Amino acid sequence: MKRNNYIYRSSMLYRLLLLTSVILLGAASCTKNFETYNTDNTAVNTDIASLMKHIQMGIYNFSNGGDPNSYQLQQNLNADCFSGYMMSANPFGGNTNLNYFLVTGWNGEAFKVVYLDVLAYINQLKGLGVDQDYPAVWAVAQIVQVMAMDRATDIYGPLPYSQAGAARSDVPYDSQQDIYNSFFTQLDAAAATLRNFISSGEQLPFQFSSMDLVYDGDFTHWLQLANSLRLRLAMHIVKADPALARTEAEKALDPAAGGVITDNAGNMNVKVSGAGFSNPLVFIARNWTDINIGAPIQAYLSGYNDPRIGRYMDKSTDDAFPAQYVGIRIGSSVIKTAYQTYSTINMKDGSNPSFTLNTPVQLMTAAEVYFLRAEAALRGWANAGGAAQALYEQGVNTSLAQWGVPDADYVNDDTSTPAAYTDPKNAANNAPAPSGITIKWDEAATNEQKLERIITQKWIAMFPEGQEAWTEFRRTGYPKLFPVVNNNSGGTIDTDIQVRRLPYPQNEYNTNRNELNKGIQLLGGADNGGTRLWWDVDKGNF
DSSP states (O other), X not given: OHHHHHHHOSSOOOBOOOOOSOOOOXXXXXXXXXXXXXXXXXXXXXXXXXXXHHHHHHTTTOTTOSOTHHXXXXXXXXXXHHTTSEEOSOOTTXXXXXXXXXXXXXXXXXXXXXXXXXXXXXXXXXHTTHHHHOHHXXXXXXXXXXXXXXXXXXXXXXXXXXXXXXXSSSOOOBOHHHHHHHHHHHHHHHHHHHHHHHHHTOOXXXXXXGTOTTTTTOHHHHHHHHHHHHHHHHHHTTTTOHHHHHHHHHHHHOGGGTOOOOSGGGOEEEOOOSTTOOOHHHHHHHHSOOOEEBHHHHHHHHHTTOTTHHHHBOOOOOTTSTTOOOOBOTTOOOOHHHHTTSOOBSSSSSSSXXXXXXXXEEEEOHHHHHHHHHHHXXXXXXXXXXXXXXXXXXXXXXXXXXXXXXXXXXXXXXXXXXXXXXXXXXXXXXXXXXXXXXXXXXXXXXXXXXXXXXXXXXXXXXXXXXXXXXXXXXXXXXXXXXXXXXXXXXTSSOTTTOOOOOOOOHHHHHHSHHHHHHHHHHHTSXXXXXXXXXXXXXXXXX
């Protein structure tokens, strides 16, 4: 099939970037000479509404219409599976990311997407004078840029940013620490602009709602997202730079900043917009049968008797074990005809399945923010807005409400624990329960135990957004996940520690090798899947 040819070719097919100006991106910039990255002969549309829609859809790449190959490689066959949410029944030839044989032809997609489908279009907005003429719209574009670029740096580590777009043949890499500092600076500017715009009562000369695929033109919600994103980024770096993490988190939570997301109406869900577009995760699962539920999320939800299980996943369709929730363990040796009958995302079960081709893409939720606040309170930071227990319980209940399964007794369950995993077709894939953590808050527990409880429920609540879930697993070690069954990394990735990043794309070695090598020095280890990122510090959480 066409998509498999796309996946397996040895070098990525990049579209011709029809920009004559260098890439200038406000407070931070993207990379160099992107002519080499593109082969599509379609000119970039310079209409503001079209550009704004494109960048929002480019974060989780479904900006290419009816062919979700890009998203499949950008996220689904890495972070979605590394996070414990998903696993493919398709072996894709045998050695792949899913057994830690990291495929060169797959792993440059996230790099390409952030520069070509987000940052290049933001440059077009700047070229139209949006930053000067419509600062509030530009502020939204900057928030989108930070969210998209954070996902890229949390995949690879150091990237070209501050000097990207410079008129030179080689573009330097910035350390991940410097990139995060740039994020906070950009969010400072964007949030200040939005606060001023909202307080002034000023109106735009056009309907921003027509180009806002998240909040229908509500700038207050964008301000709350900016503050929530700052809180997320602050927590990412708590081990690497505890002082800055606390400062930025307390700034995000300062009531004078404009607030964070507090209810499900503020969730960042990017709508599917335009003919030929669809939710790419659903497309891959339904049309290609290329992705199934992962064993960890099924084991946790089954063991907890979690009411979200039927909203997250469908039951198996296998004649040998019909109508059961059964995931697939990462690294399993699979045959598609045998394993595609295991559980998938909820596309068919029940009267109102959670996932359709038109389901908006979820990138951040109120529940996640409550769990971030719970961790802030646990760490003794100011402005959390409550005690850790209350915020934890509010996070759980907000998630249950989001999925339409409120259950007042769930947070009081002090006996249920995650289940062991049994593969009905291959006992070699079986695994004992990954953790003994219960749901009910225990004030007498250690901080480490409390954090495991917070992050485990946060992980459940963030489903199916695997990128942030993988980041939080790497940062905290939670939730505890089943290790990969078959590790074909050749010793570069530790089975127990699990995969920490993706290698840089081959195109960077071909076109920017000298600066890439300096970037690898900034990374502090080999360019492979076992090297930790700057914020991924090998030490305890407290």
